Amino acid sequence: MVSTRLARYPFFEEAREEVAGRAERLVDVVDDRVLERAEERVTLALRQGETGEIASNARVELFSYPVARAVVSVVDEHPVTRRYAWAESVTARDRFVDDLTSDSSFGSVESARVSFDDIVDEFGMEIRETDESGTYEMEVGDFLELASGMSDEEWKLVNREVDNGRVRVTRDDVLELSREAVRERVADGLPLFVPEEARDAVEPAVENVREVVADADITTEIDRVEESEFPPCMETLLAEVREGEHLEHHSRFAITSFLTNIGMDTDEIIETYEVNPGFGEEMTRYQTDHIRGDxxxxxxxxxxxxxxxxxxxxxxKDELCETISHPLGYYRRRLEQLDEEEDDEEKTDEAEDDETQ
Ligand code: SF4
Structure with missing residues (x-):
């Protein structure tokens, strides 16, 4: 029997081992109930930013997690992956808090809950309690590893009390850092390679998730990089980056967010910027991930x-600029024009071929 604890925390290492021990192939765990719950995990993540109530059957709940990751991988849209990982992490944090504060959530089933120490151990955090009740000290390295992915000022090391290589944190801080650890673990490796058989098995859920994505207009709809069609502002900023010029923060944000919005991934952007020594990889990666919402x-x-x-x-500015209000609108319009030109060229080539035959 699958334990409720693993069903509630399917991203725990022990849960991964449990799934691996029960099925060699992903397709072997997919049945109607598992697929339904997997689809629900993803659609709720997109609509509500959480993954919903645990299924009444622990096996279904446990298996629905790897299947949901497969669904997200087949959909293969960055905003979907990002929102899904975020929602799993938010739901996990709520469950952590519930486990630590309530003594009635599972009646007498104590083993269904996790303790504070379980959470800390699961994510390999080295913390120790201070003399002051409710506060802890954490290795700077552990803190930075997780906090560097968080954008609020409170997570910057300069805003923390640091003593002898250890950062002071509260219990709530540890839970929030654990949420971030869950998000990273869920997102790790996505999109996965999904073998053909499993792809077919999850297809109904993939279709439904795609409908939700279309309804909610979750993606930016642009996933194409055609530098020749960039608006003049972005062309100029990119040229400056390549020439090694120093860009103000707002200019850097403008070009990085534009490249991100049109579908460039973090590594491609870093590669584009590498020619500029002022664009350190670590900072560019942090900014890019932040803009992408990772x-x-x-x-x-x-x-x-x-x-x-x-x-x-x-x-x-050029003539087209007079008719649009957003650089992405400019770029969309140019892509449409490019497609029309390519269609016309194809038709002309076909006509010429017909004439010569
Ligand atoms: S009008 Fe808009 S798209 Fe055109 S150069 Fe200015 S900011 Fe860029």
């Missing part, structure tokens, strides 16, 4: 034309 629930959109004007980033 480190929080928000995915940032590049600034509108009016904001670009305010910061002096609107440069080299």
């Amino acid at each position: 480190t929080g629930p928000t995915e940032y959109t590049c600034p509108s034309c009016s904001t670009m004007v305010t910061y002096g980033d609107c440069r080299n």
Whole structure:
């Protein structure tokens, strides 16, 4: 029998081992109930930012987690993956808090809950209690590893009490860092390679998730990099990056968010920036992940034309600029024009072929 504890925390190492011990292939765990719950995990993540109530059957709940990861992998849209990992982590934190504060959530089934020490051990955090009740000390390295993915000021080391290589944290801090550890663990490796058989088995859920994505307009709909079609402002900023110029924060945010919004991944952006020694990899990776929303629930959109004007980033305007209000609108329009031109060329080539035959 699958334990309720593993069903509630399917990303724990022990849960992964349990699944691996019960089935060699992912497709072997997919049945109607598992697939239904997996789909629910993902659709609730997209709609409500959480993954819902635990299924009444622990086996179904446990297996629905790897199947949900497979569904997300087949959908293969970055905003979906990001929201899913975030929602799993938020649900996990709520359950941690519930386990630590309530003594009635599972009646007498004590083993269904986790303790504070279980959570800390699961994520390999080295912490020790201080003399002051409710506060702990944590290795700076452990703290930074998780806090570097969090954007609020309170997670910056300069805003923390640090003594002898250890950072002072509260119990709530530890739970929030654990949430971040869950998010990283859920997102790790996504999108996964999903073998053909498993892909077919999860297809009904994938279709339904795609409908939710379309209804909610979750993706930016642009996933294409055509540098020749960039708006003049972005063309200019990118040229400056490549020439090694120093860019103000707002300019750097504008170009990074634009490249992110059109579907470039973090490594591609880092590669683009590497020619500029002022764009350190670590900082670029942090900023890019943050803009992409990997480190929080928000995915940032590049600034509108009016904001670009305010910061002096609107440069080299052309005719098309007079008809749009956002650099992404400009880029979309140019892509449409490019597609039309390519269609026309194809038709002309076909006509010429017909004539020569
Ligand atoms: S009008 Fe908009 S798209 Fe055109 S250069 Fe200015 S900011 Fe860029």
